[in-house]
Amino acid sequence: MKKIVRVGIFDSGVGGLTVLAECVRKLPDCLFYYMGDNLHAPYGSLPPDLIAHYVFAALRRFARLGTDAVILACNTATAACAERARAAFPFPVIGMEPAVRPAAEVCRHVLVLATPLTAGSDRLRALVGRFPQTDFTVCPLPGLAGAIERSLARGESLTISDHLPKGQYDGVVLGCTHYVFFRDEIARFYGCRTFDGGVGTANRLQSVLSHRFPSMDFGTDDHARPKQNPNICFNKKCKEMPKKGVFFLGKSRKINESVYHTNICFKNN
Numbered sequence: 001m002k003k004i005v006r007v008g009i010f011d012s013g014v015g016g017l018t019v020l021a022e023c024v025r026k027l028p029d030c031l032f033y034y035m036g037d038n039l040h041a042p043y044g045s046l047p048p049d050l051i052a053h054y055v056f057a058a059l060r061r062f063a064r065l066g067t068d069a070v071i072l073a074c075n076t077a078t079a080a081c082a083e084r085a086r087a088a089f090p091f092p093v094i095g096m097e098p099a100v101r102p103a104a105e106v107c108r109h110v111l112v113l114a115t116p117l118t119a120g121s122d123r124l125r126a127l128v129g130r131f132p133q134t135d136f137t138v139c140p141l142p143g144l145a146g147a148i149e150r151s152l153a154r155g156e157s158l159t160i161s162d163h164l165p166k167g168q169y170d171g172v173v174l175g176c177t178h179y180v181f182f183r184d185e186i187a188r189f190y191g192c193r194t195f196d197g198g199v200g201t202a203n204r205l206q207s208v209l210s211h212r213f214p215s216m217d218f219g220t221d222d223h224a225r226p227k228q229n230p231n232i233c234f235n236k237k238c239k240e241m242p243k244k245g246v247f248f249l250g251k252s253r254k255i256n257e258s259v260y261h262t263n264i265c266f267k268n269n
């Protein structure tokens with residue numbers, strides 16, 4: 001019987017759905033489990049050890065589900081504890097980092113928007129330092145991820161421009177997966193292109209799985225329909241299932257409606 005490759009995707013809430021969407025497109029044969037810790041979101045201003053505690057709880061659940069690889073679809077969780085998670089779990093843990101490299105390749109003046117934890121991390125400082133020819137402005141946004149979470153999952157109103165610093169840039173890095181839901185609005189606000197790590201992370205997953213299972217074929221055409229519906233779970237009930245998240249997951253309405261199938265649950269343990 002053909003092995004089903006299982007992949008866990010974790011975020012503090014809805015943001016990682018943007019990464020799930022890219023992964024489903026890239027690897028339609030895999031079975032995806034998505035967990036959003038919206039009970040504790042936003043993570044951006046929490047202590048790293050507390051974030052690690054929440055992330056490890058989810059990773060233990062993924063371990064019990066027999067996942068073959070896990071993506072931390074959260075820049076903040078990656079900055080807080082990706083190394084520790086890699087050392088503690090038997091499956092590959094793929095982190096998420098702001099798309100600084102692709103921005104540096106084509107832009108001179110780049111704004112990096114991120115949560116306070118990501119913006120202040122040594123990890124981001126080191127990454128930005130690798131591209132001295134580009135002028136980076138790193139801006140922590142303490143309220144935006146939480147506002148997006150409340151807007152998408154609870155229906156609260158949100159004016160994105162209220163959260164954005166003004167300035168002239170030729171590229172904006174979306175250093176938090178929540179921001180990707182609003183990439184068009186952010187691109188319009190700055191009048192330039194945006195960069196995010198969704199596609200790069202899906203490519204990385206493909207490469208990790210190809211190494212792990214050399215006899216399996218993970219090459220796909222990017223438009224194949226998912227063979228398995230992703231299992232999506234939040235630990236606090238969303239008042240409205242994030243509709244914008246659903247639209248990210250497929251091109252046709254038919255796929256969109258079928259992907260929201262919650263059949264796993266996790267508690268904070």
Ligand code: DGL
Pocket residue numbers: 011012013015016041042043044045073074075076077115118145146175176177178
């Ligand atoms: N989606 C997240 C990230 O990529 C987390 C945002 C938050 O919970 O503050 O950083």
